[in-house]
Amino acid sequence: MPILKRLYFDLFVLVYALYAFFNKGIAYTYLSEMVLALGLLLIVANIRKLEFGWDKRMALLLFFVFITAIYILRGIGAYGIKDVIRDSVIFNYILFVFVVYFLKD
Numbered sequence: 770m771p772i773l774k775r776l777y778f779d780l781f782v783l784v785y786a787l788y789a790f791f792n793k794g795i796a797y798t799y800l801s802e803m804v805l806a807l808g809l810l811l812i813v814a815n816i817r818k819l820e821f822g823w824d825k826r827m828a829l830l831l832f833f834v835f836i837t838a839i840y841i842l843r844g845i846g847a848y849g850i851k852d853v854i855r856d857s858v859i860f861n862y863i864l865f866v867f868v869v870y871f872l873k874d
Contacts, residue, residue, distance in 0.1 A: 812867075841860060
């Protein structure tokens with residue numbers, strides 16, 4: 770697991786460095802979505818080894834994620850699922866907070 774975490778964080782930094790240097794040329798390659806999916810797979814594969822910290826900050830973060838999810842579900846009825854998913858990309862990037870939090874030592 771430690772080598773996988775190290776490789777994941779190296780890939781994470783590489784992808785966001787590419788975003789910083791090349792901007793829109795990289796944005797349409799879906800690299801960040803791939804990194805997010807890999808991080809979520811690492812979490813699921815090692816869910817029994819992880820410890821979940823719970824404090825006021827985590828409760829507040831989960832509250833805002835919950836509120837955002839409600840707005841996304843509400844928008845599906847008015848705009849359709851494809852448009853809502855496309856426009857709620859920032860919500861999906863919130864998951865990076867959880868991935869990095871759970872995979873850090």
